[in-house]
Amino acid sequence: MQKTGIASLGKFNLIKRLTDTIECTQPSTLKGPGDDAAVLHHEQTETILSTKLFLEGIHFDLTYTPLKHLGYKTVIAGISDIYAMNATPRQILLSTGLSKRFFVEDIDELYDGVKTACVRYNLDLVGSDVAPSMTGLAISITTTGEAPKEKIVYRSGGKKTDLLCLTGNLGAAYMGLQLLKREKQLFEGQPDKQPQLEGFEYILQRYLKPEARKDIIDTMAAINLIPTAMINLSDGLASDALHLCRQSQCGLRIYLERLPIASETFSIADEMHLDAVTAALNGGDDYELLFTAPISSYDILRREMQNIDIIGHLCDPAEGAFLVTPDNQAIELRAQGWK
């Protein structure tokens, strides 16, 4: 198929093409794409706002990331921040910088993924901008949400004896990425070889097409549980747990044997001579939720939220933030550096 140059279409026709078929369905969207700004009406709720920037070569590698998946994942990353405030995501705005090697059909694919996520999570795309880029692809996403004031959960509300709870499992996206990197290297050496990805569908999906934990937020609402503190796991458990406990002015204990790690994550780590626990602690890109709840909610957590793990607890700040191994060694938690 002959692809269409962006210059031949022009900036405004491209934006029109990307947004024309979009229908805004959220009652809170007063004005969607097409003006200087979007207009939102959040009645008797607060407006939650987050922004993220994704750059080619740092956050994604297009040799193994399909553009449709990238569009989908961008939205997931954006709304995960909204869920982590115990709020409901409503609108997104997208700006993209496109280098010369991108054609109109490529951007269509990226937007296909974005729109698929919008349908799946009930979001309005209320703003789109495109601009040329001298280098690679740059994507900026702004996400809005709403929540009544009394339901919003900050990182800072944890108490000294609170339970530390985690959704899903850790390190899967990171190991999915390592697998893709390995296959890319092999492919570069022997271009006639097909990548060996069979049997690793789960970790690949966790990296390429993650989901946001809407289900958890819905369950919490249904059982009337409001966490004392919560954070979106995007930088890795170690970094994010440190943010939560520091902002709650608490210390922290995480028990190594409680860390949920999927069997696929273990087996590929084994095969690649990597440490699955390190992937779980520092991998990042998990988009799971880490939250705290009072000890008194132990029973309801066990009964109503069997898909979460209690991986530790907060403690006195003087006791520091440690990972405790089964043989009772305490390893101090550290945030990751600038990669």
Added chain:
Amino acid sequence: MQKTGIASLGKFNLIKRLTDTIECTQPSTLKGPGDDAAVLHHEQTETILSTKLFLEGIHFDLTYTPLKHLGYKTVIAGISDIYAMNATPRQILLSTGLSKRFFVEDIDELYDGVKTACVRYNLDLVGSDVAPSMTGLAISITTTGEAPKEKIVYRSGGKKTDLLCLTGNLGAAYMGLQLLKREKQLFEGQPDKQPQLEGFEYILQRYLKPEARKDIIDTMAAINLIPTAMINLSDGLASDALHLCRQSQCGLRIYLERLPIASETFSIADEMHLDAVTAALNGGDDYELLFTAPISSYDILRREMQNIDIIGHLCDPAEGAFLVTPDNQAIELRAQGWK
């Protein structure tokens, strides 16, 4: 002075350094930087939301753009969209991608400019993210504002006989940029030569450190004038006027002799053998406001807003969108392409 590497400080300490001294003062800011998302409370007003992406090599050239000015200008570009909705800007969120050649002190400078603009325009910086970049500097800004529903002005409200009004003058920023480009070229040929910028302070300021038209929005509020349609002039008068008249389902006449062009813009255009009118029509980066008002508001516009120009009028869509020269030639307006 020895500069500090970003890796030695780390991502979270860098964000802390950039945002720690920031005090959020807007009553509508419930939660500023430091959580998964910001929380805003816009009572009995609508939330206005805009996002923009600025990429090195496309939107700015750091050989002649001081980082402090760039930070300032980024904020101006963001809030201009909010003013163009006849709303009051309140909060901004900033994400930056930083390549290896940037040091902590460079980002401090960028943020100095951002903070200066926040003080000048009474804005809260409620979110900051930094990430590495493989290439140049990337800056994404999200801007919020608020306005009562009945005061919001869209691009689509213009009527067939409305006056077309413009703030400030056109093409100055574009000619400022041409001057900077010329001096950069000369400098690259003869590095011992000092750039000749004296006498062109006005056009340089318009390019490097523009202001947003808060004064115009304030005046409109004071005299109780609500434009029928309005747009932020960022892509050039021709493109933006076309947006406004198409979205208002009208045609358009702009009279060439009515276009306000500063004398400095004329004289540098002359010196560089460029056409000042082309700069005025297609230059972009003006950050002026183009708006429409009913003929019946002619008197109040002349009396109370002497700093605006009535450059034309809307008309029946069948009459098309034309620039009319003094000798009555009609030149069809065209939007600019993908640069």
